[in-house]
Amino acid sequence: MATAATTLATPDLHRPLARTLTIYAKEAKYEFLKCLRLRAYALSTIFFPLMFYVLFGLVMGRQSLGGIGGVSLTKYLIPTYGTFGVMGASLFGTASLLASERGLGWLQVKRASPMPPFAYFTAKVVMSMVFSAIVVLLLLLLGVTLGGVQIAPLDAAKLVATLVAGALPFCAMGLAIGYFAGPTSAPAITNMIYLPLSFCSGLWIPFMFLPKVVREIAVFLPPYHLSQLALSVVGAGRGESNLTHWEVLIGFTLLCLGAAWIGFRRDEDKMYG
Amino acid sequence: MLSMIQETPIANAHEYRRVAARLEGVAKSYGSVEALRGVDLDIRAGETVALLGPNGAGKTTAVRLLLGLARARSGRVSVFGGDPLDPAVRVRTGAMLQVAKVPETLRVREHIDLFSSYYPNPLPLEASLAAAGLEEIQNRKFGDLSGGQRQRVLFALALCGDPDLLFLDEPTVGLDVEARRTLWEEIRKLVARGKTVLLTTHYLEEADALADRIVVINKGTIVAEGTPAEIKVQTAGKRVRCITRLRTETVRSLPGVFDVREDRGALEIRVASAEPLLRELLARDSELNGLEISTAGLEDAFLALTRDGETITAN
Numbered sequence: 001m002a003t004a005a006t007t008l009a010t011p012d013l014h015r016p017l018a019r020t021l022t023i024y025a026k027e028a029k030y031e032f033l034k035c036l037r038l039r040a041y042a043l044s045t046i047f048f049p050l051m052f053y054v055l056f057g058l059v060m061g062r063q064s065l066g067g068i069g070g071v072s073l074t075k076y077l078i079p080t081y082g083t084f085g086v087m088g089a090s091l092f093g094t095a096s097l098l099a100s101e102r103g104l105g106w107l108q109v110k111r112a113s114p115m116p117p118f119a120y121f122t123a124k125v126v127m128s129m130v131f132s133a134i135v136v137l138l139l140l141l142l143g144v145t146l147g148g149v150q151i152a153p154l155d156a157a158k159l160v161a162t163l164v165a166g167a168l169p170f171c172a173m174g175l176a177i178g179y180f181a182g183p184t185s186a187p188a189i190t191n192m193i194y195l196p197l198s199f200c201s202g203l204w205i206p207f208m209f210l211p212k213v214v215r216e217i218a219v220f221l222p223p224y225h226l227s228q229l230a231l232s233v234v235g236a237g238r239g240e241s242n243l244t245h246w247e248v249l250i251g252f253t254l255l256c257l258g259a260a261w262i263g264f265r266r267d268e269d270k271m272y273g
Numbered sequence: 274m275l276s277m278i279q280e281t282p283i284a285n286a287h288e289y290r291r292v293a294a295r296l297e298g299v300a301k302s303y304g305s306v307e308a309l310r311g312v313d314l315d316i317r318a319g320e321t322v323a324l325l326g327p328n329g330a331g332k333t334t335a336v337r338l339l340l341g342l343a344r345a346r347s348g349r350v351s352v353f354g355g356d357p358l359d360p361a362v363r364v365r366t367g368a369m370l371q372v373a374k375v376p377e378t379l380r381v382r383e384h385i386d387l388f389s390s391y392y393p394n395p396l397p398l399e400a401s402l403a404a405a406g407l408e409e410i411q412n413r414k415f416g417d418l419s420g421g422q423r424q425r426v427l428f429a430l431a432l433c434g435d436p437d438l439l440f441l442d443e444p445t446v447g448l449d450v451e452a453r454r455t456l457w458e459e460i461r462k463l464v465a466r467g468k469t470v471l472l473t474t475h476y477l478e479e480a481d482a483l484a485d486r487i488v489v490i491n492k493g494t495i496v497a498e499g500t501p502a503e504i505k506v507q508t509a510g511k512r513v514r515c516i517t518r519l520r521t522e523t524v525r526s527l528p529g530v531f532d533v534r535e536d537r538g539a540l541e542i543r544v545a546s547a548e549p550l551l552r553e554l555l556a557r558d559s560e561l562n563g564l565e566i567s568t569a570g571l572e573d574a575f576l577a578l579t580r581d582g583e584t585i586t587a588n
Contacts (some may be wrong), residue, residue, distance in 0.1 A: 022390055
């Protein structure tokens, strides 16, 4: 049996940057493929925002009363349903998968391997951002081709960039949920947060049509601030300071990352306790 | 396929027998449950060790400690002389763990490609697929595989980085006989390439088929240790049950008898071989009746080994 011996010489442990980048790239690529093939995720993430846009924007919005603040409803709803889509892609792309992989042992298999732990989380964020970009681009495509929306290429690019960056706070929120929810309860908990938050932030019904009490709540909600940033790109914002919107979103991101970190530590302690 | 694998001549016998992984007086508890109570275990380079024990014996805990997935309450855990959490140690180990759910939408080759990328000098993808017998199903999604195929994929994830030391936690649990034997073959090939393997199992047959050394563990304590042949002597044998007027002490003194117990008016005898005992019993007691003979299971062996309250070391 001793035809080959175990090599006990210390192997070259220096992990060059190129190899580290390869790991991150592969982790993200396979995370994307994994989710793309998960019909429940891929379809609902892309389908629902588009369906709402077709229904409320293209079908019912045609005969709208001259639009909102000079902006047609079909144009106005691209940033709001875009925000809705980004939120969905980010929350479900992180919370449910993390909760299930954490609760059902897969994360342990990965942690036992030499995978850099940060690559795992980065992959989930990158994947969510790619799906976010797909949703926003499809909304723009529908708006321009079927909704008669006119938007300068630079504005379109700014809109996509704003919304894709806006995936970060909701990825952070999803990681926090994923660390505190169980594998089976995570999707339900995510929905319980996602849907009311979307409604109250004016993502389904434009802000000014919301009941007064909801409008008063909205200004405290992160999706409201992301949608206002996106709306300001197409000239339909409420004229509030964009700096404030960014500050709220960054603060919210840090808060969620802090919660996710507590969850991560709690898991490690359980593991190592 | 062997040509792809780097072979290194044995430097010397001492080098070859270096300790790859070690537990020294390790204790670990989960809440009030003591999973391990002061366990000492050495796994030497090139050796295949089976950690054999019933469910809840502490086998998985020992593997988790050695993988750095859990921290010992007391004692010392070292792998290649270092901390299992050290990335330099991690790239030299591979693990096959029990997992409830593996991402089902990725294909077999994709799973292996990703895990290979974590290691500095992985096997070529084709070699990993071949080593686990997965060539023909490499493009299937994990969710479409049978139980045996799923275990082989997890096995491939353990070996794809070409690590020196592999941990296989219950590699064949839940598999049918054929799938189990297929996986045994794959494990044997790995051992033939000079890898160090620690596997856990609750099948004596499996430990016997694969290991150079068997460590029997029960209730967090090592109760026996030795070569498969040595362990089998202690754990194999027959269980004979009969109603007889012979006294317990008399039966206990007969050759080959390990243990005698009185049970509901009958005697339960554990013996190495049934036939000589039966001749003897029938010669001494012509009215002997209610005779039953069965193969002593591992559970009996554990009971016997632990009831004595002493550790039997056969090497």
